[in-house]
Amino acid sequence: MRFLTIVAVLAGLATAVPTPAAETTTAKSCSAVCKNPRVRKEWRSLSISERKQYLNAVVCMTKKPSKAPANLTLGVVSRFDDFNAVHIMSSDGLVQGTGGVHMVGFFLAWHRLFTWSYETALRDECGYTGAQPYWDWRIDADSGVPMAEWEIYNPSHGFGGNGDFVLEQNVTASWPYLAGQTGGGCVNDGPFKDTVMNVGPGSTLTHNPHCLRRGLNPDTIPWLTSARVAIAQAKADFLSYDAAVQGAQDMNPADGIQLFHGSGHYIHGGDSTDFISSSTEPIFYLHHAFLDKLYWEWQMMNPTVRLSEIGGVRIPFHPDSGPVALTDILDMKFAYKSGVEIKKVMNIRNGELCYTYQ
Numbered sequence: 001m002r003f004l005t006i007v008a009v010l011a012g013l014a015t016a017v018p019t020p021a022a023e024t025t026t027a028k029s030c031s032a033v034c035k036n037p038r039v040r041k042e043w044r045s046l047s048i049s050e051r052k053q054y055l056n057a058v059v060c061m062t063k064k065p066s067k068a069p070a071n072l073t074l075g076v077v078s079r080f081d082d083f084n085a086v087h088i089m090s091s092d093g094l095v096q097g098t099g100g101v102h103m104v105g106f107f108l109a110w111h112r113l114f115t116w117s118y119e120t121a122l123r124d125e126c127g128y129t130g131a132q133p134y135w136d137w138r139i140d141a142d143s144g145v146p147m148a149e150w151e152i153y154n155p156s157h158g159f160g161g162n163g164d165f166v167l168e169q170n171v172t173a174s175w176p177y178l179a180g181q182t183g184g185g186c187v188n189d190g191p192f193k194d195t196v197m198n199v200g201p202g203s204t205l206t207h208n209p210h211c212l213r214r215g216l217n218p219d220t221i222p223w224l225t226s227a228r229v230a231i232a233q234a235k236a237d238f239l240s241y242d243a244a245v246q247g248a249q250d251m252n253p254a255d256g257i258q259l260f261h262g263s264g265h266y267i268h269g270g271d272s273t274d275f276i277s278s279s280t281e282p283i284f285y286l287h288h289a290f291l292d293k294l295y296w297e298w299q300m301m302n303p304t305v306r307l308s309e310i311g312g313v314r315i316p317f318h319p320d321s322g323p324v325a326l327t328d329i330l331d332m333k334f335a336y337k338s339g340v341e342i343k344k345v346m347n348i349r350n351g352e353l354c355y356t357y358q
C-alpha cells in the first residue's frame, strides 16, 4: 500500500521543515480590529452577476503571467499556476517525508492564509471587487438534489459540471484512491472548459499542460451533511477539532477522506482528489473558505481560549516534531509573501487579515 510506503519513508527521515520562528522579544499588543473587512458570502447568496464577476476574475488569474522567480525553473505559466505550484511545493513533503501543510498542526492556519492570499490576488491583480465566496456543501448534501443540478456546477454562472467519462478513472495522482467517480476526464462546459493548467498532477512542477479534470462522486455526499459537521463543531479543544476536520495523526488516509476536509475535495473527483495538487480545481478556494468559516465559528464559541490555541505536529506522523507554536512562520512564497507568524492569522479581523463571514 502506498500509504505504508509513505509512512516507512517518513519514519526514516530526520525532522526538518516548518520553521519555528525566533522568539520575539516584545509581546506585541493587539492591533485595532480592521476597519473595512471583506465580507465573504455563500456562493448562492451572490447575485448571478456577482458570481460571474468572481468567475471572470478566476479566469483572469489563469491568463495573468506567473510571478514565480525565474531561478526556480518551474513549469508555471499563469498566476493561477503560481498558487497551484505553491500548494504543490507546500504539500509534496508529505510524500517526500520532509513535511507539508496537511496532517500538521498549522493546517488550518496555513490554508486560512493561503485562501486570503488568493482572494488578495483576485482583487489586486484581476480587478475583483468582492470577497472570496465560500461553498456551504452541507446545503447540497442535505438536499437530496442530484449533483448535476447543483448550482456550484452550473455551466453558465457556476464552475461547470462533470468531466467526460473516462474508463481509467484514476488519471491523476489521486491518493488515496476512491471509487465512485462518474466522469474523470476533462471538464467540457463552464468557464474552465478551455483552461490550461500547467503544473500537477501530484508533485509535477515541470511544464505539463493539461485540462481541468472532474469526476463527480455521489458516494462522498453522506460525509458532507450537517450532522457530520456538527460532530466537529462540538469538539472541546484545538487538537480534537483539527483531528475531526482533517484526520488524526494515526488515521489511515483512506478513512481520513471521509472527514469533511477530504470529502469536500473528493466530491469533485479528478484533479481535486490529488492530495498534492488539489488546488488545480478552482472550487478548492470555495471549499477552503468554508472550512475556514467553520473554524472561525468554532473559535468564536470560546474566543478567549481559541484565538490563541494551537498545537500539533510540525511534520506529519512525527509526534516529536511539535507542538506548533504561535510564533511559527507560514510561507506563501511567490503566491503572496513569506514570514507571516501564525499568531497573525488566528483572528480574521486582526493582524494580517481583514475579513468576515456572512
Ligand SMILES: [Cu+2]
Pocket: 087, 091, 101, 102, 111
Ligand atoms: Cu491543502
